[in-house]
Amino acid sequence: MERPILELTGATVYFGADAALDGVDFRLFPGEVHSLMGENGAGKSTLIKAITGALQLTSGELRIDGEVMHFGSPHDAQEAGVRAVYQEIDLLPNISVAENISLGTEPRRFGLIDWKEMRERAHAVLADLGLDIDPASILGRHSLAVQQLVAIARAISTEARVLVLDEPTSSLDLDECAELFRVIRDLKERGVAIIFVSHFLDQVYEICDRVTVLRDGKLVGEYLTREFLRIDLVQAMLGRSAESLRARPRLHLADERSTEPFLSARAVSVGSGINDADVDMIEGEVLGVAGLLGSGRTELARALTGIDKLDGGIIRIQGTDESLGNPRSAISLGVVYSSENRRTEGILSELSVQENITLALQAERGVFRRIRPARQRELAMSWVDALDIRPPDLDRPAGTLSGGNQQKVLLARLLALSPRVLVLDEPTRGIDVGAKVEVQNLVGELADNGLSVMFISAELEEVLRVGNRVLIVQDGRILDTVPSEDLTADSLTALVARPEAV
Amino acid sequence: MTRLMKHRLFWPVFSLLALIVINTIARPQFIKITMRDGEFYGALIDILRNCAPLMLVALGMTLVIATRGIDLSVGAVMAVSGAVTLTIIDGSSSPGSTSTVLVAILAGIGVSLVLGLWNGFLVAVLDIQPIIATLVLMLAGRGVALLITDGFITTVNSEPLNFVATGYLFALPFALFIWLAAAAAIAIVERRTALGVLTEAVGINPEASRLAGVRSRGIILGAYVASGTLAGIAGIIYSSNIRAADANAAGDLIELYAILAVVLGGTSLMGGKFTIAGTVIGVLIIQTLDSTILFLGVSSAQSPVFFAIVVVIVVLIQSPRVHQWGRALTGGFRTRPGTEVRNDAEVTA
Numbered sequence: 001m002e003r004p005i006l007e008l009t010g011a012t013v014y015f016g017a018d019a020a021l022d023g024v025d026f027r028l029f030p031g032e033v034h035s036l037m038g039e040n041g042a043g044k045s046t047l048i049k050a051i052t053g054a055l056q057l058t059s060g061e062l063r064i065d066g067e068v069m070h071f072g073s074p075h076d077a078q079e080a081g082v083r084a085v086y087q088e089i090d091l092l093p094n095i096s097v098a099e100n101i102s103l104g105t106e107p108r109r110f111g112l113i114d115w116k117e118m119r120e121r122a123h124a125v126l127a128d129l130g131l132d133i134d135p136a137s138i139l140g141r142h143s144l145a146v147q148q149l150v151a152i153a154r155a156i157s158t159e160a161r162v163l164v165l166d167e168p169t170s171s172l173d174l175d176e177c178a179e180l181f182r183v184i185r186d187l188k189e190r191g192v193a194i195i196f197v198s199h200f201l202d203q204v205y206e207i208c209d210r211v212t213v214l215r216d217g218k219l220v221g222e223y224l225t226r227e228f229l230r231i232d233l234v235q236a237m238l239g240r241s242a243e244s245l246r247a248r249p250r251l252h253l254a255d256e257r258s259t260e261p262f263l264s265a266r267a268v269s270v271g272s273g274i275n276d277a278d279v280d281m282i283e284g285e286v287l288g289v290a291g292l293l294g295s296g297r298t299e300l301a302r303a304l305t306g307i308d309k310l311d312g313g314i315i316r317i318q319g320t321d322e323s324l325g326n327p328r329s330a331i332s333l334g335v336v337y338s339s340e341n342r343r344t345e346g347i348l349s350e351l352s353v354q355e356n357i358t359l360a361l362q363a364e365r366g367v368f369r370r371i372r373p374a375r376q377r378e379l380a381m382s383w384v385d386a387l388d389i390r391p392p393d394l395d396r397p398a399g400t401l402s403g404g405n406q407q408k409v410l411l412a413r414l415l416a417l418s419p420r421v422l423v424l425d426e427p428t429r430g431i432d433v434g435a436k437v438e439v440q441n442l443v444g445e446l447a448d449n450g451l452s453v454m455f456i457s458a459e460l461e462e463v464l465r466v467g468n469r470v471l472i473v474q475d476g477r478i479l480d481t482v483p484s485e486d487l488t489a490d491s492l493t494a495l496v497a498r499p500e501a502v
Numbered sequence: 503m504t505r506l507m508k509h510r511l512f513w514p515v516f517s518l519l520a521l522i523v524i525n526t527i528a529r530p531q532f533i534k535i536t537m538r539d540g541e542f543y544g545a546l547i548d549i550l551r552n553c554a555p556l557m558l559v560a561l562g563m564t565l566v567i568a569t570r571g572i573d574l575s576v577g578a579v580m581a582v583s584g585a586v587t588l589t590i591i592d593g594s595s596s597p598g599s600t601s602t603v604l605v606a607i608l609a610g611i612g613v614s615l616v617l618g619l620w621n622g623f624l625v626a627v628l629d630i631q632p633i634i635a636t637l638v639l640m641l642a643g644r645g646v647a648l649l650i651t652d653g654f655i656t657t658v659n660s661e662p663l664n665f666v667a668t669g670y671l672f673a674l675p676f677a678l679f680i681w682l683a684a685a686a687a688i689a690i691v692e693r694r695t696a697l698g699v700l701t702e703a704v705g706i707n708p709e710a711s712r713l714a715g716v717r718s719r720g721i722i723l724g725a726y727v728a729s730g731t732l733a734g735i736a737g738i739i740y741s742s743n744i745r746a747a748d749a750n751a752a753g754d755l756i757e758l759y760a761i762l763a764v765v766l767g768g769t770s771l772m773g774g775k776f777t778i779a780g781t782v783i784g785v786l787i788i789q790t791l792d793s794t795i796l797f798l799g800v801s802s803a804q805s806p807v808f809f810a811i812v813v814v815i816v817v818l819i820q821s822p823r824v825h826q827w828g829r830a831l832t833g834g835f836r837t838r839p840g841t842e843v844r845n846d847a848e849v850t851a
Contacts, residue, residue, distance in 0.1 A: 367700060
């Protein structure tokens with residue numbers, strides 16, 4: 001076998017007394033796509049940081065092309081041809097696409113920046129990625145998906161030999177993913193070694209040649225993807241039997257309910273995002289929403305929960321017309337929304353877990369009716385226990401928790417309001433498999449307790465498993481609402497993806 | 503000891519004590535407090551008295567900064583409130599009567615409250631960037647004050663007015679009680695109601711707070727109203743002290759000193775977490791420094807540079823980066839860089 005381009009042996013990283021990475025071996029060959037798998041906290045990000053120079057090994061060796069390297073900074077790693085694209089886009093939104101791509105390596109003429117050359121270079125690398133945008137346009141004007149591709153363009157614009165993609169697909173829709181995979185295959189042809197980190201197992205199986213599994217900072221093993229069963233992969237990551245994690249099937253309410261829907265929307269429109277949408281949300285039911293990014297699924301959720309003002313249509317709660325002009329009025333009617341953007345529209349990272357959990361309840365009670373500190377603690381603690389938020393430390397800044405636990409804190413914030421309608425926009429995005437299943441089960445339990453839940457997810461299988469009925473959104477319109485037992489993952493994919501199939 | 507050092511107020515308090523110690527070493531009588539006619543006198547008492555205007559302005563500024571805003575108009579509001587109050591007293595038939603002075607003071611404070619409301623309206627309702635919104639009043643306010651005083655420096659001799667800045671109550675300066683009451687009232691309102699945590703939520707992330715049902719508009723508006731009102735009181739104390747309404751000199755550059763005090767006290771300009779106690783200490787640092795200049799007899803030509811040098815030193819003392827270097831130099835204990843930066847970022851950023 002040929003020599004690995006990158007090799008870690010006995011890699012160990014200590015944070016204080018805790019080993020975040022404990023004697024891990026890892027190898028990466030030229031021209032392969034290698035997936036790094038593990039639950040949150042397994043050591044994936046630590047390993048990536050060690051490779052990209054953001055963190056230094058406490059002990060162990062890093063070799064590039066057989067040579068022992070010491071990366072003191074990300075700059076050293078970039079010099080050695082190791083480039084990374086992170087989930088949270090680290091570009092500058094207020095300057096042009098071309099400037100972002102050349103940042104730090106601007107082409108110069110007579111000591112001044114050669115703008116023409118810069119734009120041409122950007123154009124070439126964007127064309128490589130099949131992205132047809134004006135390099136002179138301001139980055140922030142583009143969608144997150146395009147920004148993600150620009151970040152990749154930036155990484156490959158210099159001679160990258162090792163490319164680390166950390167959750168590159170979390171903001172991409174199906175077409176954009178396909179486009180990204182085409183680019184990845186192309187880079188692979190050119191001999192670039194790619195580390196691909198994703199929570200989407202489908203994607204890992206589609207694009208990766210090998211997979212290295214980490215758990216609790218230790219190496220579990222390295223496997224060839226094509227020989228490694230999915231169930232075994234999940235088991236390797238979790239270290240417990242996958243059976244115990246499988247989401248409990250939802251009880252289907254057999255009889256046709258004659259009861260009126262708790263919330264019903266008729267002919268709801270908001271801007272160009274969602275048009276003429278009719279939705280019925282029934283108590284005790286999970287309504288799954290399937291649709292691509294940009295289909296209007298988020299706009300629908302925001303319209304129903306008073307986040308955005310309606311341009312048309314009406315919303316009835318228990319048969320009465322209500323105007324949900326803002327989140328407050330929706331909350332007072334028991335209608336709550338959890339945003340897909342946990343970081344920018346959800347968690348308040350510098351406030352404690354306790355303050356985050358009690359925030360919405362406190363806001364509803366008003367400034368002058370403060371919840372007593374003892375009561376706050378009790379309330380927050382009960383949710384930390386109920387949702388198994390870890391670590392169970394109420395005073396910790398919420399921003400230091402893992403993604404899955406932040407999501408649970410947000411759920412606790414909403415559930416503390418004793419809502420009647422819970423609208424969850426991508427509640428499982430970017431959280432690890434274990435936490436994902438916990439959230440799914442929780443959603444089921446809440447519905448069993450009489451809540452009416454809307455569950456939006458880009459993962460169709462999940463929508464199908466969790467939802468009693470599935471609402472299919474496309475191009476800002478509701479295509480259909482189908483009981484989930486009448487659908488399969490394939491038929492749902494077909495419905496979501498192609499308008500002409502209906 | 504290390505736990506004490508981790509406290510967010512450790513370095514501000516340390517800086518303040520260091521200044522006092524240096525002063526005392528330079529001239530031991532600095533620390534001395536004497537009793538004359540049943541009233542306390544001394545350099546420290548002067549600091550507690552003279553800091554009142556800056557203290558009030560900085561307290562308001564803390565609330566505004568916590569919402570991610572800034573209020574540049576405080577100096578101009580001081581000028582307007584002084585002009586309103588003194589013009590009323592000047593125009594009245596009995597400038598020496600307590601009731602006249604009370605009415606004039608209430609009018610000055612009332613006008614300041616309206617000016618604060620105007621700032622809050624621009625920021626919270628019209629969604630104008632705070633620095634621009636308050637710049638409007640910063641520029642226009644002094645003009646308004648000049649209009650009120652007809653372009654003159656209105657001087658007034660009124661015993662009840664003089665009492666505000668120079669009077670004594672229970673052997674201590676009356677101005678001290680004003681700012682103590684303001685600081686206590688703010689601390690109690692912020693921490694005994696939910697206002698504090700909701701203000702921090704709005705400052706950290708306005709959109710996330712809105713989605714959680716927080717009435718961010720009212721909270722932001724309230725912060726500017728508080729800032730305007732407190733600046734108005736500060737303006738009256740200032741005018742009382744010089745016994746005149748000077749539209750140009752009142753509160754000149756005070757917005758910058760107030761921002762400095764807030765930051766020295768450990769509240770981040772990025773908004774969010776704030777500390778009232780920190781701001782009080784920040785103001786005391788600035789005021790002590792001010793009297794140091796007087797006390798050490800630094801010439802007026804040298805004093806701005808001297809002031810700047812000491813501020814730089816104080817800021818360096820509080821910088822987490824400098825702490826890290828210090829530790830590296832002394833070969834001290836190993837710490838986790840990650841958490842270190844996080845703890846301290848909040849304090850200094």
